[in-house]
Amino acid sequence: MILFHYDKTFEGLLSCIFFAYAQKCFPDMILSPSDQQPLFADEQYVVVSDKVKASRVWSSLEKKLSKIARRMMMSVWISGLPETEMLLFRYMCKNIDHPQGVELNFGDTDVLRVKEIAQQVSREAQRLVQFVRFQETADGIWFAPIAPRYNLLPLVVKHFRNRYSSQPWILYDTTRNQGLYWDTHTVHDVSFSPADLAALKLGQLNGDKQSDEEQLIQRMWKEYFRSITIRERLNLKLQQQHMPKKYWKYLTELQQ
Numbered sequence: 001m002i003l004f005h006y007d008k009t010f011e012g013l014l015s016c017i018f019f020a021y022a023q024k025c026f027p028d029m030i031l032s033p034s035d036q037q038p039l040f041a042d043e044q045y046v047v048v049s050d051k052v053k054a055s056r057v058w059s060s061l062e063k064k065l066s067k068i069a070r071r072m073m074m075s076v077w078i079s080g081l082p083e084t085e086m087l088l089f090r091y092m093c094k095n096i097d098h099p100q101g102v103e104l105n106f107g108d109t110d111v112l113r114v115k116e117i118a119q120q121v122s123r124e125a126q127r128l129v130q131f132v133r134f135q136e137t138a139d140g141i142w143f144a145p146i147a148p149r150y151n152l153l154p155l156v157v158k159h160f161r162n163r164y165s166s167q168p169w170i171l172y173d174t175t176r177n178q179g180l181y182w183d184t185h186t187v188h189d190v191s192f193s194p195a196d197l198a199a200l201k202l203g204q205l206n207g208d209k210q211s212d213e214e215q216l217i218q219r220m221w222k223e224y225f226r227s228i229t230i231r232e233r234l235n236l237k238l239q240q241q242h243m244p245k246k247y248w249k250y251l252t253e254l255q256q
Contacts, residue, residue: 001028003044006085008032010077013085014054016047017092026093030085061092064101072118079121079150087113124148125155131247134169135205136214141181142169145200145250153180157187174201203249218252225253 004019004027006012013030020026025045031037061070076088090110095101106112134142142164146152153173157180160171164182170190172179177197181188192200199206207215248254 001038001041001043003027003038003041004030005044005046006030006032007049008034009049010074011051011054012047012049013077013088014057014092015049017057017089017096018050018053019045019047020089020093021096027086027089030089057092057096060096064095064098065103069101069103072114075118075121075155076114078152078154079117081117083113087117121150121152121155124150125152127244127247128152128156129159131243131250132171133250133252134164135218136211137205137209138211140168140211142167143172143205144169145172145174145203147175147201147246148173151176153178161187172200204252204255218255221252222255 002025004016006016016027016030023045025043027045029038065073073088073091076084087110091114094108094110095103102108102111104111106115128146128148132144132146134144137143151173153171157171160169161182166184168181168183170179170181172190172192174197177191179190179192181190210218243251
């Protein structure tokens with residue numbers, strides 16, 4: 001078994017590809033320090049990220065792959081699935097080795113898997129954009145907790161930056177304890193303490209953290225929602241089909 005150790009960055013993964021071709025040594029596993037390490041390995045190599053080498057690999061891929069294929073690769077990367085490193089390593093090597101690239105060869109299991117994961121990531125990103133709910137905090141910042149299956153912040157930040165460009169907001173991934181803060185000029189990385197994170201996972205801010213107007217609007221919205229609901233016509237199965245239950249805790253109208 002041959003192991004590559006890297007820093008868990010995309011630049012590091014590209015550096016692994018450069019190293020593999022330069023040394024004519026191809027890994028069975030690519031691991032970061034946070035991954036569980038196997039007990040035995042025949043050969044182990046530490047691959048240091050190198051911007052120049054990574055750029056050379058990416059330039060080679062740009063000649064072989066369409067923009068759509070490159071976007072699919074990045075969707076696979078942000079998915080954070082355990083198979084990500086080796087799947088992308090094989091996918092990129094196959095495209096480098098083939099004269100025209102293999103992105104349209106859906107008989108290849110790796111090509112098909114890249115497409116499948118990219119579609120899943122794109123689908124969840126669309127749902128996040130549809131169902132995210134911002135709440136105005138007492139200090140005037142619009143806050144939205146999320147808990148996506150994939151690391152979607154890099155994929156959706158442009159949408160929210162353009163959609164809500166004139167107001168400060170925080171989009172916070174409670175699963176990964178990381179978020180983005182838009183101050184109306186620049187996007188910043190933010191994180192909260194474990195104690196604050198536990199409360200955020202409930203989906204709704206505590207009353208004292210909401211602005212007075214936010215509390216009023218939420219009460220009015222809940223009352224309106226109750227008044228127009230015809231209980232005899234409720235169809236929970238159909239409701240969950242169009243709005244998965246995992247998003248319900250973020251929706252004011254579905255809170256008690």
